[in-house]
Amino acid sequence: MKINIKRYNLTESIQTFEVSHDETILNSLIEVKTKIDNTLNFRCGCKTGVCGSCAIRVNGVERLACKTHLNDNDLIEPIKNTKVIRDLVVDLSHESKLLKNTKTYLHEKSSEKIETKDEKLIDIQSNCILCQSCFSSCPVYEVNEQFLGPYALTRALRYVNDKKESNISEVLSSVQNNGVWDCTLCGNCTVVCPQFIDPKTDIMNLRMKSVQEGFEDKSLQNFSGGFDTGFDPLGGFNPNGF
Numbered sequence: 051m052k053i054n055i056k057r058y059n060l061t062e063s064i065q066t067f068e069v070s071h072d073e074t075i076l077n078s079l080i081e082v083k084t085k086i087d088n089t090l091n092f093r094c095g096c097k098t099g100v101c102g103s104c105a106i107r108v109n110g111v112e113r114l115a116c117k118t119h120l121n122d123n124d125l126i127e128p129i130k131n132t133k134v135i136r137d138l139v140v141d142l143s144h145e146s147k148l149l150k151n152t153k154t155y156l157h158e159k160s161s162e163k164i165e166t167k168d169e170k171l172i173d174i175q176s177n178c179i180l181c182q183s184c185f186s187s188c189p190v191y192e193v194n195e196q197f198l199g200p201y202a203l204t205r206a207l208r209y210v211n212d213k214k215e216s217n218i219s220e221v222l223s224s225v226q227n228n229g230v231w232d233c234t235l236c237g238n239c240t241v242v243c244p245q246f247i248d249p250k251t252d253i254m255n256l257r258m259k260s261v262q263e264g265f266e267d268k269s270l271q272n273f274s275g276g277f278d279t280g281f282d283p284l285g286g287f288n289p290n291g292f
């Protein structure tokens with residue numbers, strides 16, 4: 051079985067290796083490194099889909115190497131929208147900075163009693179493993195590298211929905227610029243998430259919560275000329291708005 055790997059060491063090239071089994075892509079990468087070419091660089095940690103460190107692109111689509119079977123002649127590339135350090139290893143510092151730009155932590159602890167149903171509200175977003183697959187799939191970075199991005203916004207919704215937080219306005223204010231209104235709602239992030247998180251829907255919910263808290267898409271202020279444009283924060287268009 052053949053595996054094609056995009057290599058990078060000052061220059062780019064595609065290298066093809068013959069591997070002996072058709073197990074996971076991560077096992078094949080390990081086989082290449084241990085038996086054929088020990089200069090190959092890639093990241094991996096838990097090998098069970100928990101740590102998120104082995105995210106790569108397979109034939110152009112973001113996947114976790116440890117949870118994806120190899121098909122003959124697959125092309126393996128590093129994730130996008132970030133600087134490649136060597137082969138499949140990328141620099142994650144910019145993404146970490148974007149996450150820090152969102153105020154996704156507890157600001158003012160509420161005294162409300164937390165019930166199981168409240169915990170369920172933030173369950174799915176709490177399962178994010180920070181694999182950056184959604185970040186890699188997002189087209190907005192082609193025009194705006196300061197876009198906070200799907201996983202930071204998904205995390206913001208987790209804190210907005212957290213009953214322990216009594217100051218959701220603080221979280222929402224941190225995702226107004228280069229945030230909720232800059233997403234094109236293409237849905238790429240939702241398709242690639244290995245944890246079945248739905249950042250696109252989370253962003254639509256954040257827009258709705260933003261409007262409820264008095265925030266608005268500033269780019270529409272000049273456009274509307276004071277009239278109701280029929281803009282629907284969920285991403286659609288409501289002709290009855292006129």
Ligand code: SF4
Nearest residue numbers: 188233234236237239
């Ligand atoms: S839905 Fe929004 S955040 Fe997700 S990939 Fe598309 S543009 Fe990026």
Ligand code: SF4
Nearest residue numbers: 178179181182184243
């Ligand atoms: S939201 Fe999903 S794809 Fe994005 S970083 Fe978290 S686990 Fe990965």
